[in-house]
Amino acid sequence: MSKDAVTFTIDGVEVKAKPDQTIMEAADAAGIYIPRLCYHKDLLPGGHCRVCTVRVNGRPANACTFPVNSGIVVENDTEELKALRRDIIEMLFVEGNHYCPSCEASGKCELQAMAYRLELLTPQMPYAWPKRELDATHPDVYLDRDRCILCGRCVRASVQLDGKRVFGFENRGAQKRIAVDSATGMGDTDLSAKDRAASICPTGCLTIKRQGYLTPVGKRPYDKVPIGSDIEKKQAAG
Amino acid sequence: MTKPLVATGHFTGCFGCHMSLLDIDERILDLVQLVEFDKSPINDIKTFNRPVDIGIIEGGVSNSENVEFLREFRKYCKILVAIGSCALTGGVPAMRNTVPLKECLQEAYLDGPTIVNGVIPNDPELPILLDRVYPCHEVVKIDYFLPGCPPSGDTLFNAIVALLKGDALALPYELVKYD
Ligand code: SF4
Ligand code: SF4
Ligand code: SF4
Ligand code: FES
Numbered sequence: 001m002s003k004d005a006v007t008f009t010i011d012g013v014e015v016k017a018k019p020d021q022t023i024m025e026a027a028d029a030a031g032i033y034i035p036r037l038c039y040h041k042d043l044l045p046g047g048h049c050r051v052c053t054v055r056v057n058g059r060p061a062n063a064c065t066f067p068v069n070s071g072i073v074v075e076n077d078t079e080e081l082k083a084l085r086r087d088i089i090e091m092l093f094v095e096g097n098h099y100c101p102s103c104e105a106s107g108k109c110e111l112q113a114m115a116y117r118l119e120l121l122t123p124q125m126p127y128a129w130p131k132r133e134l135d136a137t138h139p140d141v142y143l144d145r146d147r148c149i150l151c152g153r154c155v156r157a158s159v160q161l162d163g164k165r166v167f168g169f170e171n172r173g174a175q176k177r178i179a180v181d182s183a184t185g186m187g188d189t190d191l192s193a194k195d196r197a198a199s200i201c202p203t204g205c206l207t208i209k210r211q212g213y214l215t216p217v218g219k220r221p222y223d224k225v226p227i228g229s230d231i232e233k234k235q236a237a238g
Numbered sequence: 239m240t241k242p243l244v245a246t247g248h249f250t251g252c253f254g255c256h257m258s259l260l261d262i263d264e265r266i267l268d269l270v271q272l273v274e275f276d277k278s279p280i281n282d283i284k285t286f287n288r289p290v291d292i293g294i295i296e297g298g299v300s301n302s303e304n305v306e307f308l309r310e311f312r313k314y315c316k317i318l319v320a321i322g323s324c325a326l327t328g329g330v331p332a333m334r335n336t337v338p339l340k341e342c343l344q345e346a347y348l349d350g351p352t353i354v355n356g357v358i359p360n361d362p363e364l365p366i367l368l369d370r371v372y373p374c375h376e377v378v379k380i381d382y383f384l385p386g387c388p389p390s391g392d393t394l395f396n397a398i399v400a401l402l403k404g405d406a407l408a409l410p411y412e413l414v415k416y417d
Contacts, residue, residue: 100416101323101387102330112416121414122326122383124375129335146336217417224412 006070010054011077023063023074024052033228034076035085035117037092037110037202038151039064043160046152049092051085051114086118093123095174097132097146104212105204107220111149112203113227132177137185140193140209148178148205157197166191178205242291242402246278247311249304250331250371251297254388255322256280259294261391269395272402277314286314292401293318296388298328299372303365312378317401320380321394323387323416325373330387332371339369382407387417 005016010023010032017026022045027034038049045064052063055075063076075081092111100106132145150169155178158166166189170179182188191198193208201207217223248256256279260266276290277283293315299305312318323329334342348356374380384397393413400407 097333097336098327099323099330099333102333103417106417115416116411116414119414122373122385126376127328127335127373129332129370131336223415226411 006068008068008070008072008074010074017068019068021068023054023056023061023066023068026068027063027076028231031232031234032076033231034063035114035228036064037114037149038153040153040157040200042196043153043156043200046156048150048152049088051088053081053084055081082118085114086120089115089118089120090123090125092149094125094127095130096148097129099146103147103204104207105147107215107217107223109204109222110202110227113222116222117226117228130174135180135186137187138189138191138209139187141186141191141198142207142209143178143180143186144205144207145177146205147203149203150176150178151202153200153202154178154197154206157200158191158195161196161200164190164195164197166195166197241272241274243276243288244273244278244292244294244398245276245286245290245311245315246280247293247295247297247307248279249295249297249308249325249374250300251322251324251329253279253296255296255325255386258322258386258388258391259394262395263391265391265395269398272399286310288314290315291317292398294394294398295320295325295374296322298324298331299368299374299377300331300370301365301367305368305377308374308377317381318378319382319384319397319401320374321384321386321389323385324371326375326383326385327373328371332373335370339367343367386415389413389415 004019006019007014007016009015010027015026015030024034024036024039034052034054036052038046039052047062047065050062053060054063056066056072089111100112106112134145135143154167155169158164166181168179169176171177180186180189198206198208246256275281277286293311295311295318299308320326324331328335343358347353347358384393386393390413393409396409397407
């Protein structure tokens, strides 16, 4: 670690970080898992979902966008934050239309996995049952907006990793939705199933056609271990 | 000492959750040692005539009959446990919730590609369909939720035994699933 390394604490554990890291990056490197949905390590952080909310010197902040600083006191794994994060996950469920039993993302979906990790037995807030438009016009990729959580990963991946501009947001508030760069549907955009954007969705909103249900139940990523276990394993291994 | 009474109910679901209850295999013998079954599709007892300790319900609420029977369960059961995605969220039947009921009926009984001389069923004996399929907790108070489609036999067995013993319900990670 270079001499300008910074030292701070997460839940009382001392963490060393590079000065240009965010709290999320430093925590990941130290084997401490901070729950997140819109963050992806290959993308610039978007700061959309707030699931990564931690307290920095007592004030709530996004771990995925907040830079580290010497001596900051970060709270992460507390009952209070866990409850707030669970509320966000619950809202995401009832604001969309999530039929997990018939969804091809089930078992590998990060929204569902976060609900499991945060011990949400079932959403109990009132369901909104919004009318959302499905786009099946692309030969190789589905866009099932029922399952969209507006995390913006596809938007960022298309620009930052694929050098394209296939996805964007339109409208605001409850009307906000994911849009594609063609009035006639995703089939008329330059999206390829090989694009990173096509497979970076944390939910089953963007899925590659003819790939559903290939992994048997019991062998899917989050069937046996909670999301974040890979990061925590690093710590256990030292 | 008399054994605790358990009732089970089926609303808008596929009976898969009840199948899962039978999937506890030979532990069903342990269970009948511990409890006595009252109203349930398993023994075909159709009416409540005494208070019941635990009610276990499968399926969401899609019609007037479901509402009536679910309210009856709430009235007779001290503890009401909803099991499975249909009861907890509406589940697969709730896929109709984003389509107006009239359009659903029209497609199913009048305009569908295999229909000849269709009519929308209107026999007065039939329960009235609700505008949507509702999760049980939006109709009556539910005390415990067991997710899954269906919840596994292990989940159901562990949960029922914990309830009977008055233990805290601590299900291991791999038993809490939405599918
Ligand atoms: S996207 Fe995830 S949460 Fe939504 S239905 Fe699919 S598996 Fe369930
Ligand atoms: S389509 Fe997927 S990746 Fe894109 S915003 Fe919606 S949930 Fe996020
Ligand atoms: S939750 Fe699944 S298994 Fe249970 S009744 Fe509904 S569809 Fe059937
Ligand atoms: S992961 Fe930080 S705001 Fe979404």
